[in-house]
Amino acid sequence: EVQLVQSGAEVKKPGESLKISCKGSGYSFSSYWIGWVRQMPGKGLEWMGIIYPGDSDTRYSPSFQGQVTISADKSISTAYLQWSSLKASDTAMYYCARQASGNFGYWGQGTLVTVSS
Amino acid sequence: QSALTQPPSASGSPGQSVTISCAGTSSDVGGYNYVSWYQQHPGKAPKLMIYEVSKRPSGVPDRFSGSKSGNTASLTVSGLQAEDEADYYCSSYAGSNAVVFGGGTKLTVL
Numbered sequence: 001e002v003q004l005v006q007s008g009a010e011v012k013k014p015g016e017s018l019k020i021s022c023k024g025s026g027y028s029f030s031s032y033w034i035g036w037v038r039q040m041p042g043k044g045l046e047w048m049g050i051i052y053p054g055d056s057d058t059r060y061s062p063s064f065q066g067q068v069t070i071s072a073d074k075s076i077s078t079a080y081l082q083w084s085s086l087k088a089s090d091t092a093m094y095y096c097a098r099q100a101s102g103n104f105g106y107w108g109q110g111t112l113v114t115v116s117s
Numbered sequence: 118q119s120a121l122t123q124p125p126s127a128s129g130s131p132g133q134s135v136t137i138s139c140a141g142t143s144s145d146v147g148g149y150n151y152v153s154w155y156q157q158h159p160g161k162a163p164k165l166m167i168y169e170v171s172k173r174p175s176g177v178p179d180r181f182s183g184s185k186s187g188n189t190a191s192l193t194v195s196g197l198q199a200e201d202e203a204d205y206y207c208s209s210y211a212g213s214n215a216v217v218f219g220g221g222t223k224l225t226v227l
Binding site for chain 2: 033035037044045046047050059061095097099101102103104105107108109110
Protein backbone atom coordinates (compact mmCIF):
# COMPACT_ATOMS: atom_id res chain seq x y z
CA GLU A 1 0.00 0.00 0.00
CA VAL A 2 1.35 3.39 -1.03
CA GLN A 3 1.61 5.75 1.93
CA LEU A 4 2.97 9.22 2.47
CA VAL A 5 3.36 10.15 6.13
CA GLN A 6 4.13 13.73 7.02
CA SER A 7 5.72 15.19 10.14
CA GLY A 8 3.58 16.75 12.83
CA ALA A 9 2.16 20.22 13.28
CA GLU A 10 4.57 23.06 13.96
CA VAL A 11 4.21 26.38 15.78
CA LYS A 12 7.00 28.84 15.00
CA LYS A 13 7.82 32.51 15.38
CA PRO A 14 8.49 34.86 12.47
CA GLY A 15 12.11 34.67 11.36
CA GLU A 16 12.61 31.10 12.54
CA SER A 17 13.63 28.27 10.23
CA LEU A 18 11.69 25.07 9.66
CA LYS A 19 11.99 21.80 7.79
CA ILE A 20 8.99 19.46 7.44
CA SER A 21 9.13 15.95 6.08
CA CYS A 22 7.19 13.43 4.01
CA LYS A 23 8.11 9.75 4.20
CA GLY A 24 7.02 7.42 1.45
CA SER A 25 6.45 3.69 1.69
CA GLY A 26 4.89 0.89 -0.31
CA TYR A 27 6.52 1.85 -3.61
CA SER A 28 9.86 2.73 -5.19
CA PHE A 29 10.32 6.19 -3.65
CA SER A 30 13.17 7.09 -6.01
CA SER A 31 11.06 6.55 -9.12
CA TYR A 32 8.18 9.00 -8.63
CA TRP A 33 8.08 12.77 -8.39
CA ILE A 34 6.94 14.15 -5.02
CA GLY A 35 5.13 17.47 -5.03
CA TRP A 36 4.31 19.98 -2.29
CA VAL A 37 0.97 21.79 -2.14
CA ARG A 38 0.04 24.72 0.08
CA GLN A 39 -3.44 25.42 1.41
CA MET A 40 -3.78 28.63 3.35
CA PRO A 41 -6.63 28.83 5.88
CA GLY A 42 -9.96 28.77 4.07
CA LYS A 43 -8.29 28.95 0.68
CA GLY A 44 -7.54 26.71 -2.28
CA LEU A 45 -4.70 24.47 -3.30
CA GLU A 46 -1.44 25.91 -4.65
CA TRP A 47 1.27 23.89 -6.34
CA MET A 48 4.63 24.82 -4.84
CA GLY A 49 7.05 22.53 -6.63
CA ILE A 50 8.28 18.99 -7.08
CA ILE A 51 11.35 16.83 -6.70
CA TYR A 52 12.45 13.59 -8.30
CA PRO A 53 14.14 11.71 -5.45
CA GLY A 54 16.13 9.53 -7.84
CA ASP A 55 18.38 12.41 -8.88
CA SER A 56 17.01 15.35 -6.81
CA ASP A 57 15.86 17.19 -9.95
CA THR A 58 13.70 19.98 -8.52
CA ARG A 59 11.20 22.37 -10.08
CA TYR A 60 9.51 25.32 -8.36
CA SER A 61 6.42 27.35 -9.04
CA PRO A 62 7.48 30.93 -9.82
CA SER A 63 5.38 31.97 -6.82
CA PHE A 64 7.52 29.93 -4.45
CA GLN A 65 10.95 30.07 -6.10
CA GLY A 66 13.40 31.50 -3.58
CA GLN A 67 10.86 31.31 -0.75
CA VAL A 68 11.25 27.61 0.10
CA THR A 69 13.65 24.76 -0.57
CA ILE A 70 12.54 21.29 -1.59
CA SER A 71 14.92 18.39 -1.03
CA ALA A 72 14.89 14.62 -0.67
CA ASP A 73 16.94 11.79 0.83
CA LYS A 74 16.22 8.68 -1.19
CA SER A 75 18.12 6.49 1.25
CA ILE A 76 15.36 7.03 3.81
CA SER A 77 12.50 7.60 1.32
CA THR A 78 11.85 11.10 2.64
CA ALA A 79 11.17 14.43 0.98
CA TYR A 80 11.48 17.78 2.71
CA LEU A 81 10.15 21.30 2.52
CA GLN A 82 12.08 23.98 4.33
CA TRP A 83 12.05 27.67 5.11
CA SER A 84 15.03 29.73 6.26
CA SER A 85 13.00 32.60 7.67
CA LEU A 86 9.30 32.09 8.26
CA LYS A 87 6.69 34.79 7.86
CA ALA A 88 3.20 34.98 9.28
CA SER A 89 1.92 34.54 5.74
CA ASP A 90 3.49 31.06 5.66
CA THR A 91 0.77 29.88 8.04
CA ALA A 92 -0.96 27.10 6.13
CA MET A 93 -1.50 23.39 5.73
CA TYR A 94 1.19 21.81 3.59
CA TYR A 95 0.61 18.56 1.75
CA CYS A 96 3.05 16.31 -0.02
CA ALA A 97 1.72 14.12 -2.81
CA ARG A 98 3.06 11.68 -5.37
CA GLN A 99 2.90 13.30 -8.80
CA ALA A 100 2.57 11.30 -12.02
CA SER A 101 1.44 12.59 -15.44
CA GLY A 102 0.39 15.83 -13.82
CA ASN A 103 -1.87 14.28 -11.22
CA PHE A 104 -1.54 13.54 -7.53
CA GLY A 105 -2.79 10.04 -6.82
CA TYR A 106 -1.50 9.73 -3.27
CA TRP A 107 -1.41 12.41 -0.61
CA GLY A 108 0.12 12.80 2.81
CA GLN A 109 -2.12 13.71 5.72
CA GLY A 110 -0.85 17.30 5.76
CA THR A 111 1.36 19.30 8.11
CA LEU A 112 -0.11 22.41 9.70
CA VAL A 113 2.43 25.19 10.05
CA THR A 114 1.48 28.13 12.27
CA VAL A 115 3.72 31.19 12.35
CA SER A 116 2.86 33.65 15.06
CA SER A 117 4.68 35.98 17.39
CA GLN B 118 1.20 30.30 -14.27
CA SER B 119 -2.23 31.67 -13.44
CA ALA B 120 -4.75 29.65 -11.50
CA LEU B 121 -7.43 27.88 -13.50
CA THR B 122 -10.89 29.44 -13.21
CA GLN B 123 -13.67 27.58 -11.43
CA PRO B 124 -17.05 28.84 -10.21
CA PRO B 125 -16.88 29.40 -6.45
CA SER B 126 -20.02 27.41 -5.80
CA ALA B 127 -22.38 24.85 -7.31
CA SER B 128 -25.41 23.06 -5.96
CA GLY B 129 -27.95 20.41 -6.73
CA SER B 130 -30.58 18.26 -5.08
CA PRO B 131 -30.06 14.59 -4.30
CA GLY B 132 -30.34 12.51 -7.45
CA GLN B 133 -29.69 15.44 -9.77
CA SER B 134 -26.60 16.10 -11.86
CA VAL B 135 -24.24 19.02 -11.50
CA THR B 136 -21.37 20.13 -13.72
CA ILE B 137 -18.38 22.15 -12.58
CA SER B 138 -16.25 23.96 -15.14
CA CYS B 139 -12.53 24.65 -15.14
CA ALA B 140 -11.23 27.22 -17.58
CA GLY B 141 -7.58 27.45 -18.51
CA THR B 142 -5.47 28.35 -21.49
CA SER B 143 -3.75 26.64 -24.39
CA SER B 144 -0.66 26.41 -22.16
CA ASP B 145 -2.35 24.16 -19.65
CA VAL B 146 -5.86 22.69 -20.02
CA GLY B 147 -5.95 23.10 -23.78
CA GLY B 148 -2.42 21.92 -24.37
CA TYR B 149 -2.42 18.61 -22.54
CA ASN B 150 -4.80 15.78 -21.73
CA TYR B 151 -3.63 15.86 -18.14
CA VAL B 152 -6.55 17.45 -16.32
CA SER B 153 -7.35 16.08 -12.88
CA TRP B 154 -10.13 16.65 -10.37
CA TYR B 155 -9.88 16.38 -6.60
CA GLN B 156 -12.50 16.15 -3.87
CA GLN B 157 -11.74 17.61 -0.47
CA HIS B 158 -13.93 17.23 2.60
CA PRO B 159 -13.37 19.61 5.52
CA GLY B 160 -10.24 18.80 7.46
CA LYS B 161 -9.19 16.08 5.04
CA ALA B 162 -6.52 15.74 2.38
CA PRO B 163 -7.65 16.04 -1.24
CA LYS B 164 -8.65 12.84 -3.03
CA LEU B 165 -8.08 12.19 -6.73
CA MET B 166 -11.42 11.66 -8.47
CA ILE B 167 -10.55 12.05 -12.18
CA TYR B 168 -7.22 12.00 -13.99
CA GLU B 169 -6.17 12.44 -17.62
CA VAL B 170 -9.42 14.32 -18.32
CA SER B 171 -11.84 11.42 -17.95
CA LYS B 172 -10.25 8.43 -16.23
CA ARG B 173 -11.44 7.30 -12.80
CA PRO B 174 -9.09 5.77 -10.22
CA SER B 175 -10.14 2.48 -8.76
CA GLY B 176 -12.85 2.94 -6.17
CA VAL B 177 -14.26 6.22 -7.48
CA PRO B 178 -17.96 5.82 -8.33
CA ASP B 179 -18.91 6.06 -12.00
CA ARG B 180 -21.25 8.89 -11.01
CA PHE B 181 -18.17 11.07 -11.44
CA SER B 182 -17.12 11.84 -14.99
CA GLY B 183 -14.80 14.29 -16.68
CA SER B 184 -14.50 15.88 -20.10
CA LYS B 185 -12.68 18.62 -21.93
CA SER B 186 -13.39 20.95 -24.81
CA GLY B 187 -10.71 23.34 -25.92
CA ASN B 188 -9.35 25.22 -22.92
CA THR B 189 -12.17 24.24 -20.58
CA ALA B 190 -12.55 21.02 -18.63
CA SER B 191 -15.65 19.86 -16.77
CA LEU B 192 -16.52 17.54 -13.92
CA THR B 193 -20.02 16.09 -13.83
CA VAL B 194 -21.46 14.45 -10.76
CA SER B 195 -24.57 12.46 -11.55
CA GLY B 196 -27.06 11.10 -9.07
CA LEU B 197 -25.94 13.52 -6.38
CA GLN B 198 -25.60 12.08 -2.91
CA ALA B 199 -25.18 13.83 0.42
CA GLU B 200 -21.58 12.61 0.73
CA ASP B 201 -20.67 14.40 -2.51
CA GLU B 202 -20.90 17.71 -0.66
CA ALA B 203 -17.29 18.91 -0.61
CA ASP B 204 -14.82 21.25 -2.28
CA TYR B 205 -13.69 20.28 -5.76
CA TYR B 206 -10.47 21.38 -7.40
CA CYS B 207 -9.32 20.94 -10.95
CA SER B 208 -5.69 20.88 -11.94
CA SER B 209 -3.77 20.72 -15.16
CA TYR B 210 -0.27 19.88 -16.26
CA ALA B 211 1.37 23.06 -17.50
CA GLY B 212 4.63 21.80 -18.98
CA SER B 213 8.09 21.20 -17.45
CA ASN B 214 6.51 19.08 -14.71
CA ALA B 215 4.57 22.10 -13.43
CA VAL B 216 0.96 21.84 -12.30
CA VAL B 217 -1.64 24.55 -11.85
CA PHE B 218 -4.77 24.26 -9.71
CA GLY B 219 -8.14 25.89 -10.00
CA GLY B 220 -9.49 28.09 -7.24
CA GLY B 221 -11.95 25.44 -6.08
CA THR B 222 -15.72 24.99 -6.16
CA LYS B 223 -17.84 24.35 -3.11
CA LEU B 224 -20.50 21.80 -4.02
CA THR B 225 -23.63 21.91 -1.89
CA VAL B 226 -26.19 19.11 -1.92
CA LEU B 227 -29.49 20.80 -1.17
